[in-house]
Amino acid sequence: MPLRGENLPNYRVTQLAFAAHIRNPAVHPAPLGIEPRRMQIYVDLVYNNIERFLANTFRIIRSLTSDAAWHAMVRDFVHRHRSASPFFQEIPREFLAYLETERESLHDEVEPPWLLELAHYEWVELALDLDQRSIPERDVDPGGDLLDGYPVVSPLAWLLSYEFPVHRISKQYQPAIAPDQPTFLVVYRDRAERVRFLEVNRVTARLLSMLRETDVSGRAALTRIGLELAGHDREAVERGGLQMLEQLRDCAIIAGVRTVDD
Template identity: 45%
Template structure:
């Protein structure tokens, strides 16, 4: 067991840990390169935009730090991107040359992978898909995640890298369709609030939720909010973000 710990410690960080005595150093270096390259390549493929905008030297240093110091709690490869996001969020000390949106962009890119492999059962037997849900309880898909960011992460590229957060929060929905394709949709703050209410609601109708939003907005014509909200819900139902109503 001790030999295994020594072996693993050297692979993770050969600069600070001794080479196992029973193994030739030349062979251990081959192991080190194989393991590191495997992890680096997997992370790069999981976060293509982040990899594209971060210079090589900075990228390799960050992955080396992650590989050497992060203690993963999941042994499966599909969980590695989530572990990398945890590393960025809780362990990495922001460097002067880190983009300020690094964590939000990484989270945004991770979501696509997470939803593509999510094993979530939709209880279709308790949902009526084609029905008027103004006076019924709307159901949001477990395969649809509302997201809020300070940076417009869906627009970031090698040509667009904002230095400061946007004046308004960026609201997105990421969802998976029946063909297992993952899509992103930008929404406004009112739609984001409506989805937030729906996701925590089990007894209020769409009408009541929209009336609540009209009160929060201090809108002088609640019927306008209700009408606009129903148009939004109809569009979201077409995209399978809203599944229907409880039967």
């Protein structure tokens, strides 16, 4: 981190040198006048706290990455990235931004093609756990008619699409090539405040997207989907759609149906 400005007060020069050394002690020397042992305490404290938090958030990535590659990546993040938030709980979001825009391969290991998608999937779990919103209850009937009523999708249900089946990646399954079809997942927080996921097909993903983005009844949404699915029996689409709507409500992905007009 370059030190700018010859007219800076001495304490500011020391602060900048202190922070630069903490970010990358291999590149930036410690400020003069600070005992190396004490300086190392700060270096270790900052790095270890960030590394542990990232390892706890991105557990699958950590388990699939060698120690050398993992620590090289975290070191580069600490050195390179400029966070937009001062809050510690936002560090995983900042790490995700680093992976998206700043990450460079720093190790001999071949970086898996699903790394960024898996990182996003793991971050979503934390983001939903910290989300201050609740499943809607006001003006919502949890037992209302899902076909003739207007289903309300919970704000704590995130519809996600990935090239790779990130929810299956493990030590036993690490695909080198993305499947022909994308993976659709709904990651959600249920009424017991637990973060869960549900794999859905393209039709269900379309249904959820339509319910969230347009003012439409369940029946109208299914009718529209039936028209999009040329060659499918309309009644069969409605029956299957009702079953899916009920499952989504049981999971609290759908909170219920709207009881008042907007």
